[in-house]
Amino acid sequence: MDNVAHLGKIDADRVGKPVMTAVDKAMIVLTNVLIDENSLNLAALCRRTGLAKATVHRLLRVMQRHGVVARLGDKYVPGRHLSEPGHCIDSHFITVLRRESTPYLVDLHRITGEYAAVCLLAGDGIRQVNEVFGHRSCGGTSISNGVQRGAVESVLAADDVNTDPALSSELAAVRLLGAAQSQDTVRGTTTVAVPVHGCCADQPPVALSVTGRTATIDPTAIAKVMRRNAFDLGRVTRAVLMAERTRYRAAAGAVVQ
Numbered sequence: 001m002d003n004v005a006h007l008g009k010i011d012a013d014r015v016g017k018p019v020m021t022a023v024d025k026a027m028i029v030l031t032n033v034l035i036d037e038n039s040l041n042l043a044a045l046c047r048r049t050g051l052a053k054a055t056v057h058r059l060l061r062v063m064q065r066h067g068v069v070a071r072l073g074d075k076y077v078p079g080r081h082l083s084e085p086g087h088c089i090d091s092h093f094i095t096v097l098r099r100e101s102t103p104y105l106v107d108l109h110r111i112t113g114e115y116a117a118v119c120l121l122a123g124d125g126i127r128q129v130n131e132v133f134g135h136r137s138c139g140g141t142s143i144s145n146g147v148q149r150g151a152v153e154s155v156l157a158a159d160d161v162n163t164d165p166a167l168s169s170e171l172a173a174v175r176l177l178g179a180a181q182s183q184d185t186v187r188g189t190t191t192v193a194v195p196v197h198g199c200c201a202d203q204p205p206v207a208l209s210v211t212g213r214t215a216t217i218d219p220t221a222i223a224k225v226m227r228r229n230a231f232d233l234g235r236v237t238r239a240v241l242m243a244e245r246t247r248y249r250a251a252a253g254a255v256v257q
Contacts, residue, residue, distance in 0.1 A: 025051055026059045030068065035245040039075035078202060093203050093241070094120075098130045100237045104208070104229040105132040111225055114212030118196070118233075121156040121204040129206075150182030151193040152207050159195040159205040179223040183214060190214040194226045198234035200241055208233070 032040065032048045042060070046053050060076060063069035070079040101118040108116040115133040119126050126149060158175040174180045179194045189211055196206040208230045210222055 022059075025049075025055060026063065029056055029059050030063060033069055033076050034078055039072060039077050041074045041076070045076065093200055094127075094129055096240055096244075097199065097206065097237055100240060101130045101208075101233055102132070104233045105130060108132070108208070108210055108226065108229060109134060112210055112212060112217070112222055114210050114217065117209050117211075118206065119152050119156070119209065120206045121160055126152055126156065151180045151191040152209050154180035154182075155193040155195050155207045156205045159197075159207070178227060179219075181219045181223075188214050190217050190219060192217070192219045192222050192226065194223060194230045196230045196234045196237075198231075199237045206234075 028049050029045060029051070032045055040048065042053065042057060045060075046056050049056060060069055060071075064071060064079065067079045070077050097118065097120070105116040105118060108114075109132045113134065115131065117128055117131040119128045121127075154171060154174045158171045158180075179192060181190060181192045183190045190213075191209055191211040193207050193209040196208055199206050208226050210217075210226060212222075
């Protein structure tokens with residue numbers, strides 16, 4: 001009878017307390033690896049998650065085998081499946097970038113009257129994230145159009161950490177100037193592209209582009225406006241992502257408690 005009463009007390013103590021599964025614990029550990037700007041060691045992860053050292057160590061080893069976590073010295077960082085540009089681009093990052101880029105693209109279209117877009121590097125290709133154009137601008141100038149691709153590819157390649165250090169003279173000039181341009185003599189259009197720095201350290205390079213009629217577009221003047229918009233877009237996007245990561249960190253701590 002005493003044993004039954006004791007078991008009943010234990011069950012009563014557990015009422016209302018969420019039961020953490022192995023998957024819950026793994027997600028908590030992985031979340032803390034992903035959201036912290038500074039790499040964490042085992043002890044720091046144990047303190048942050050509130051989980052036992054043996055549990056955290058076991059989960060990290062499993063995640064290392066699956067390539068979602070990597071070990072650098074005594075620190076743990078996102079693995080190759082989460083950090084390689086183009087291999088696994090964070091869909092939430094794209095959502096935030098698309099949302100935050102809209103007012104800047106609208107501003108560029110308002111100033112230039114031309115087609116404005118934001119793109120990012122996706123493996124060996126380019127992914128267009130957002131675009132704004134009017135009925136009088138070069139609408140329909142998607143990234144598949146070679147003229148836009150040329151300028152954007154140059155900017156993204158110059159800004160890519162995986163690009164060979166021995167840059168070609170063209171890419172070296174793009175990196176130095178912070179802009180690139182390309183022309184389509186057949187269609188009579190010119191594209192100007194600039195890098196968007198500071199969005200997120202663990203995501204691929206991002207670029208803003210404007211495509212307009214060569215006869216009326218002023219690449220130098222447009223590039224100056226674009227650099228300002230690109231700087232603001234990178235700053236705002238990073239601030240939004242950091243605020244969300246802070247909320248995720250707090251939520252992860254609440255689950256452990």
